Amino acid sequence: MTVLRRLGLALLVALSGAAVAYLYYHNGHTVPLHLGSDQHFELPLALHLLGAFALGAALVLLGGALRAGASGLRDLRERTVERQADQTERWRDDGRKLLWSGELDGASRLLSKAAERRPDDCETALALAELHRARGESETARRALASARARIGPEPRLLSETAKLALERGSAGVASDALREATIVAPASPRLLAELASALAAEGRLDDAVDAATRRLAAEREPARREAARRELVALRYRAAAALGETPSGADAMRRVLAEDPDFFAASAGLAAAAVASRDSRSAEKALRESIRRRPRGVLLERWRALFTGDGQPQRALAVLREACSGNHLAAPRLALARALVAAGRPDEAEGVLAEIEGDAARLAAEGVDAGPERDFVAAEIALARGREASAARLFEQAASGSHRPFGYACGDCGKASGSWTDLCSCGAVGSYDWLV
Ligand SMILES: [Zn+2]
Numbered sequence: 001m002t003v004l005r006r007l008g009l010a011l012l013v014a015l016s017g018a019a020v021a022y023l024y025y026h027n028g029h030t031v032p033l034h035l036g037s038d039q040h041f042e043l044p045l046a047l048h049l050l051g052a053f054a055l056g057a058a059l060v061l062l063g064g065a066l067r068a069g070a071s072g073l074r075d076l077r078e079r080t081v082e083r084q085a086d087q088t089e090r091w092r093d094d095g096r097k098l099l100w101s102g103e104l105d106g107a108s109r110l111l112s113k114a115a116e117r118r119p120d121d122c123e124t125a126l127a128l129a130e131l132h133r134a135r136g137e138s139e140t141a142r143r144a145l146a147s148a149r150a151r152i153g154p155e156p157r158l159l160s161e162t163a164k165l166a167l168e169r170g171s172a173g174v175a176s177d178a179l180r181e182a183t184i185v186a187p188a189s190p191r192l193l194a195e196l197a198s199a200l201a202a203e204g205r206l207d208d209a210v211d212a213a214t215r216r217l218a219a220e221r222e223p224a225r226r227e228a229a230r231r232e233l234v235a236l237r238y239r240a241a242a243a244l245g246e247t248p249s250g251a252d253a254m255r256r257v258l259a260e261d262p263d264f265f266a267a268s269a270g271l272a273a274a275a276v277a278s279r280d281s282r283s284a285e286k287a288l289r290e291s292i293r294r295r296p297r298g299v300l301l302e303r304w305r306a307l308f309t310g311d312g313q314p315q316r317a318l319a320v321l322r323e324a325c326s327g328n329h330l331a332a333p334r335l336a337l338a339r340a341l342v343a344a345g346r347p348d349e350a351e352g353v354l355a356e357i358e359g360d361a362a363r364l365a366a367e368g369v370d371a372g373p374e375r376d377f378v379a380a381e382i383a384l385a386r387g388r389e390a391s392a393a394r395l396f397e398q399a400a401s402g403s404h405r406p407f408g409y410a411c412g413d414c415g416k417a418s419g420s421w422t423d424l425c426s427c428g429a430v431g432s433y434d435w436l437v
Contacts, residue, residue: 016053020046088117096127099134107131122148122155129161138169156182156192163199172203183212190219190229197236198428206240234261235430242270242423246277262290265297266423266431272303281307289320292333296324298409298435299421301336305343314343325353329360331371331437335407338378347382354378364437371437373402409433 024046033048034040043051095110108131114124125148132141145162152158159182163175179196186192193216200209213233220226234257241253251274257267268291275283288304291297301321308317317340324333334357341350357364357371364371380395399406410417412434414427421433 020050020053023049084117088114088121092118092121092124092127096123099127099131102134104131104135120151122152122157125152126157126161129165133165133168138165141165142169154181154185156186156189159185160192160195163195167199167202172199175199176203176205188219190216190225193219194229194232197232201236201239206236206243210236210240230261234264238264238267238270238430239424241267246270246274248274248278250274251278251283258287263294264431265291265295265300269299269303269421270423272307276307281311292320292324296330296333296336298332298407298437299433301332301435302407302421305336305340309340309343314340318344329363331357331360331364331369331374332435335371335374335378335437339381342378342381342385345385347385350378350382354382369437370403373399373404373406374435374437376402377406404436408436410436 024044027045029044030042031045031048032040032042091110091114095107095114098104098107098110107127111124111128111131114121115128118124125144129141129145129148132138132144142162142165145158145165149155149158149162159178163178163182166172166174166178176196176199179192179199182192183189183196193212197209197212197216200206200212210233213229213236217226217229217233220229237260238254238257241250241257244250244253251271254267254271254274257264258271261267268287271287272284275281275287284307288300288307292300292304301324304320305314305317308314318337321333321337321340324330325337334353338350338353338357341347341353354375357375361371376395376399380392380399383389383392383395404410404417405419408417408419409421410433411425411427411429412432413429414425414432416425416427417436418433423433424430425432
């Protein structure tokens with residue numbers, strides 16, 4: 001109550017008292033107050049008035065007390081709701097912390113309590129699904145996400161998580177459907193579009209995947225992410241082209257990929273393979289030569305050398321390989337050149353090239369390149385060409401026991417090694433395999 005209000009009240013009481021006293025002084029005689037037909041009592045007029053004032057004041061006070069009581073109850077109810085919401089949030093956050101630290105039982109207890117109180121909370125539903133996945137209960141995780149989806153509606157994060165789980169369970173179609181629904185809700189989300197492109201590619205729907213990846217590229221704003229989106233789109237276009245096989249239409253699709261990204265060497269290898277299949281060696285040579293000039297990758301060097309040794313004209317491979325060796329100290333083009341020289345019957349020159357690699361061993365080692373197994377392998381081929389079988393056998397053995405398989409490939413993304421080149425790694429990377437040297 002403010003001071004002013006108190007003063008006002010005191011003044012009102014004083015004035016009322018003065019008025020009653022004034023009336024009592026001038027009207028001291030009693031006046032009857034009838035409460036019923038045979039019930040009355042007599043009091044001076046001033047006391048009647050005083051009673052009426054007191055009754056009015058009591059009613060006003062009672063009304064105030066009732067109002068204050070109702071407001072207090074409302075406040076209490078609101079405070080209780082707020083306290084419960086805070087507690088639920090704390091259960092959820094603590095549950096997630098426990099989940100991240102691997103304390104799954106504790107996380108389960110807190111998250112279940114939070115979900116019981118707030119079944120429509122997306123964060124809790126996601127954390128619970130993650131918990132089930134961490135426990136290896138993918139079917140329970142799937143059911144949890146499905147029931148959250150039914151309660152909360154098409155929430156993009158729920159749908160994205162549903163898709164991730166479906167992909168893990170090998171249901172690429174389910175993943176695509178969930179992500180398509182998510183992209184209807186959030187059509188400008190590059191992340192969802194990227195996930196949709198991956199799911200469609202996993203489903204084998206490469207043309208649809210290209211469409212999704214094209215939309216993603218248009219939606220990306222950050223330069224670095226745009227570049228990643230562009231690479232992803234080129235990789236999907238390459239996969240769609242590769243799916244056409246070594247056919248004229250496949251070759252045309254590969255050419256379009258190369259027109260978009262001339263450095264995408266898997267497309268050069270694919271184009272060369274398609275050209276070889278249709279006996280168009282001129283086109284195969286052109287595709288490989290142009291790509292080697294951009295960067296001498298293992299698969300290109302290998303196929304270039306094989307193109308001519310297969311035709312019995314290994315000397316025709318030499319010019320481009322010598323060109324690939326100039327202006328750098330790379331081991332790969334030198335090793336391919338040395339092998340082509342051996343095939344062309346020029347072991348002395350091949351030995352000279354190997355000596356060159358050996359001279360650069362320290363520099364290569366500093367770059368993390370160990371060309372030892374490949375050098376031993378080519379040295380064995382040289383020994384074989386010179387008719388020194390015993391020496392060749394020893395060198396082949398030495399090559400096989402080196403740090404890696406000679407002329408083996410490895411994925412630049414996940415490091416998985418392979419004896420032969422492949423365009424698609426199990427990690428999902430496209431055109432990532434290259435020689436280890
Ligand atoms: Zn990989």
